[in-house]
Amino acid sequence: MHPVRKQRLWVVLSIVLFSTVAIGLAAYALRGNINLFYPPVDVAAGKAPLATPIRVGGMVVEGSVQRSDTTLETRFTVTDYQANVEIVYEGILPDLFAEGEGVVASGRLGADGVLQADEVLAKHDENYMPPEVAEALKNSATAGVTP
Amino acid sequence: MIPELGHFALVIALVMAVALTVVPLWGSWRGNYAAMRLAPTLAAAVTVFCLISFVCLAIAFLQDDFSVKVVASNSNSLLPSIYKFSAVWGNHEGSLLLWVLILSFWLAAVATLSRGLPTVMLARVLSVMGFIGVGFMSFSLFTSNPFERLLPGVPADGNDLNPLLQDPGLIIHPPLLYMGYVGFSVAFAFAVAALMGGRLDAAWARWSRPWTNVAWAFLSLGIMLGSWWAYYELGWGGWWFWDPVENASFMPWLAGTALIHSLAATEKRGLFKSWTVLLAIFAFSLSLLGTFLVRSGVLTSVHAFAADPERGLFILAFLAIVVGGSLTLYAVRAPSVRSRIGFGTVSRESLLLVNNVVFLVATLTVLFGTLFPLLMDALGQGKYSVGAPYFNAVFVPLMACLVPFMGVGPISKWRDDSVYRWRSRMLVPALVVLACGAGFPLLSDQSFNIWVALAVVLAGWLVAGLVQDFRDRNSNSPSLLRSLRRQTPSYWGMVLAHCGFALAIIGVVATSQYNIERDLRMAPGETETLAGYRFEFKETVRLRGANYLADGARFEVYQGDKLISTMLAEKRRYLASGSVMTEAAIDGGLFRDLYIAMGEPVGAGGAWAIRLHYKPMVRWMWLGAIFMGAGGLLTVTDRRYRRQPSRSAVPVGGADVVQA
Numbered sequence: 001m002h003p004v005r006k007q008r009l010w011v012v013l014s015i016v017l018f019s020t021v022a023i024g025l026a027a028y029a030l031r032g033n034i035n036l037f038y039p040p041v042d043v044a045a046g047k048a049p050l051a052t053p054i055r056v057g058g059m060v061v062e063g064s065v066q067r068s069d070t071t072l073e074t075r076f077t078v079t080d081y082q083a084n085v086e087i088v089y090e091g092i093l094p095d096l097f098a099e100g101e102g103v104v105a106s107g108r109l110g111a112d113g114v115l116q117a118d119e120v121l122a123k124h125d126e127n128y129m130p131p132e133v134a135e136a137l138k139n140s141a142t143a144g145v146t147p
Numbered sequence: 148m149i150p151e152l153g154h155f156a157l158v159i160a161l162v163m164a165v166a167l168t169v170v171p172l173w174g175s176w177r178g179n180y181a182a183m184r185l186a187p188t189l190a191a192a193v194t195v196f197c198l199i200s201f202v203c204l205a206i207a208f209l210q211d212d213f214s215v216k217v218v219a220s221n222s223n224s225l226l227p228s229i230y231k232f233s234a235v236w237g238n239h240e241g242s243l244l245l246w247v248l249i250l251s252f253w254l255a256a257v258a259t260l261s262r263g264l265p266t267v268m269l270a271r272v273l274s275v276m277g278f279i280g281v282g283f284m285s286f287s288l289f290t291s292n293p294f295e296r297l298l299p300g301v302p303a304d305g306n307d308l309n310p311l312l313q314d315p316g317l318i319i320h321p322p323l324l325y326m327g328y329v330g331f332s333v334a335f336a337f338a339v340a341a342l343m344g345g346r347l348d349a350a351w352a353r354w355s356r357p358w359t360n361v362a363w364a365f366l367s368l369g370i371m372l373g374s375w376w377a378y379y380e381l382g383w384g385g386w387w388f389w390d391p392v393e394n395a396s397f398m399p400w401l402a403g404t405a406l407i408h409s410l411a412a413t414e415k416r417g418l419f420k421s422w423t424v425l426l427a428i429f430a431f432s433l434s435l436l437g438t439f440l441v442r443s444g445v446l447t448s449v450h451a452f453a454a455d456p457e458r459g460l461f462i463l464a465f466l467a468i469v470v471g472g473s474l475t476l477y478a479v480r481a482p483s484v485r486s487r488i489g490f491g492t493v494s495r496e497s498l499l500l501v502n503n504v505v506f507l508v509a510t511l512t513v514l515f516g517t518l519f520p521l522l523m524d525a526l527g528q529g530k531y532s533v534g535a536p537y538f539n540a541v542f543v544p545l546m547a548c549l550v551p552f553m554g555v556g557p558i559s560k561w562r563d564d565s566v567y568r569w570r571s572r573m574l575v576p577a578l579v580v581l582a583c584g585a586g587f588p589l590l591s592d593q594s595f596n597i598w599v600a601l602a603v604v605l606a607g608w609l610v611a612g613l614v615q616d617f618r619d620r621n622s623n624s625p626s627l628l629r630s631l632r633r634q635t636p637s638y639w640g641m642v643l644a645h646c647g648f649a650l651a652i653i654g655v656v657a658t659s660q661y662n663i664e665r666d667l668r669m670a671p672g673e674t675e676t677l678a679g680y681r682f683e684f685k686e687t688v689r690l691r692g693a694n695y696l697a698d699g700a701r702f703e704v705y706q707g708d709k710l711i712s713t714m715l716a717e718k719r720r721y722l723a724s725g726s727v728m729t730e731a732a733i734d735g736g737l738f739r740d741l742y743i744a745m746g747e748p749v750g751a752g753g754a755w756a757i758r759l760h761y762k763p764m765v766r767w768m769w770l771g772a773i774f775m776g777a778g779g780l781l782t783v784t785d786r787r788y789r790r791q792p793s794r795s796a797v798p799v800g801g802a803d804v805v806q807a
Contacts (some may be wrong), residue, residue: 010497014501018508019508022541025540025544030519030533031538034519034532035534036171036529037529037530037532067750069750069751070668071668072215072746072749079775092383092666092756095726095727096727132628135530
């Protein structure tokens with residue numbers, strides 16, 4: 001083969017090789033590592049899958065936060081003012097986690113309808129609201145339910 | 148009065164920037180040298196008025212002028228002065244003004260340091276940068292004016308700066324990061340100017356290269372500071388979260404890394420010209436995309452400011468103009484600048500090509516992961532999030548693929564080389580490195596870890612290539628000192644940066660693999676042992692700072708019977724905003740960090756949720772980033788960039804094969 005063509009072939013082959021590796025890795029990694037957001041109303045209606053990584057978000061219901069005396073387990077309820085979901089989390093909650101504030105929890109839903117969270121994200125400044133929560137709240141407001 | 152002055156100065160700066168965009172460009176089109184020679188003066192004017200504007204805003208912050216809206220919502224009279232100053236860019240409006248200011252600094256730097264450039268080229272470069280300035284100044288003025296007043300109804304005191312931002316690291320992180328982000332606009336401007344002139348040669352690459360290296364170096368340092376800040380300030384001991392905004396700064400860095408390597412090939416051999424131009428456009432577009440992601444609040448991120456769709460739309464439109472315009476220009480002009488230079492399949496050029504392919508693919512996978520949630524949302528497929536495992540699974544193997552080639556890079560020859568030569572050069576180093584890889588993890592008291600072994604092999608391979616190269620260069624040099632002095636700054640820059648990469652590999656892998664973390668409930672008097680360190684919770688204390696009250700947890704850490712360190716973790720409540728923040732206690736060292744953070748009080752008896760971490764070699768990756776940044780900066784001092792560039796085209800594929 002002509003040397004220039006041969007070289008071009010190598011260039012093209014290496015690009016194809018690396019892109020294939022990347023696409024393969026991306027597809028493999030995407031399978032288990034993306035998770036979908038469900039507002040509490042969907043979870044309560046049984047639309048969320050069980051034992052699959054999902055995210056649930058809403059406002060933490062006032063007076064719902066219960067901390068264990070002996071372990072780091074915390075139970076709380078989030079709401080979109082249409083339905084509630086109970087969440088259990090073991091670990092240290094973020095600083096801005098508080099009753100009456102918006103949070104997003106990621107974890108797996110148990111058969112009892114309680115979300116076993118392995119991560120809880122709270123808002124991080126005064127004005128910011130996680131977009132998912134904001135939209136869930138907006139949707140429930142337009143559904144004619146007053147908060 | 149002062150804020151109005153600042154506002155007015157920004158308006159003048161915008162007018163000057165418009166003039167800078169239009170007049171010299173018109174001059175370069177018509178061949179009017181008087182118009183072209185106006186460019187440096189106009190650039191200086193833009194800089195001066197941006198600076199005045201910024202200083203006015205800073206004065207408003209320092210003087211607690213709460214009639215200005217951003218001051219009222221982001222500062223407080225109790226705030227220490229240094230944080231009042233850094234609060235200037237601790238908010239959307241002010242940070243945008245900083246963006247503009249830094250762009251104007253780059254403008255001034257190009258205008259003063261590039262006197263040797265042909266007048267037409269300089270005029271075009273400054274015009275393109277002026278256009279970018281116009282975009283961002285009008286963004287600032289029309290959608291997020293930092294000088295907006297709250298009249299009447301001036302609040303008695305401000306809302307306070309977000310406590311997370313009250314930190315020395317955050318004083319310098321945004322300016323450094325922006326230096327990098329915005330610095331790629333220079334590479335972009337050079338690329339576009341070269342496309343306009345239809346002249347892409349080695350001289351162009353030589354002009355563009357130092358600017359690109361500096362921008363890349365600042366970006367490396369900025370990202371490193373951000374990672375370090377997240378580590379000690381966010382209180383959960385992580386150092387990289389693959390958060391969309393981190394990705395936003397990381398993607399230009401990846402593209403920039405490809406760019407500085409492809410520029411090397413373009414300068415030395417006149418190769419990959421159109422590719423280099425495309426990369427320059429790509430790197431800056433990613434910077435703009437990053438700005439869009441941060442400013443529009445479209446993605447859930449710890450960095451997002453309060454969302455405002457109008458702002459997002461503005462940047463998106465600007466992004467479309469810049470990317471669309473430059474790519475159109477590229478499509479029209481690039482076919483005429485194809486190079487006719489060949490190179491061997493086994494050569495330094497091929498290795499640089501591998502570097503480019505890997506970094507580009509890495510950029511695209513990160514881009515895909517970052518935009519995937521947006522894409523699915525736009526398609527109505529629901530609200531997804533892509534987590535760190537995706538990025539790790541994709542990114543880490545790609546980098547591992549890169550390193551074998553990277554090790555050979557320094558010893559390889561331009562144009563044509565042979566596998567046989569590589570083998571003869573690298574065989575002994577390879578064996579040494581493999582032995583180190585097998586032996587090094589045994590030094591740890593934990594069980595043999597294959598990933599750490601692999602990381603040591605890869606990092607060692609990089610260093611071995613550099614050492615072998617150094618020996619080859621100086622095989623007939625009489626003394627070591629003489630050999631050290633004979634090398635050019637750009638060579639040392641390359642060595643530093645590659646060593647930094649090796650350090651970062653070891654740091655990242657060792658921390659991820661050997662890291663031990665435990666969240667537990669501890670009361671004063673209790674003890675916990677972690678990785679051979681005994682943490683004794685001595686007492687809780689009440690503390691008072693300038694603008695906060697805090698609970699502190701005092702720990703004593705023993706190794707055996709020896710007291711290693713007394714550590715004080717804090718939980719602060721800021722007075723003005725009432726927000727709570729964790730201040731971790733860190734006992735740092737080159738080989739391990741001990742990390743204590745307080746959660747919340749648990750139950751009765753004064754117990755707290757406590758997070759204890761043992762993080763071996765975590766500092767190596769920041770050290771690595773510092774090395775990379777220092778390397779990038781060092782290359783600029785190379786004499787060949789200071790020399791007045793000749794106006795004729797430099798011979799391509801010259802004889803200086805020895806230089807990196």
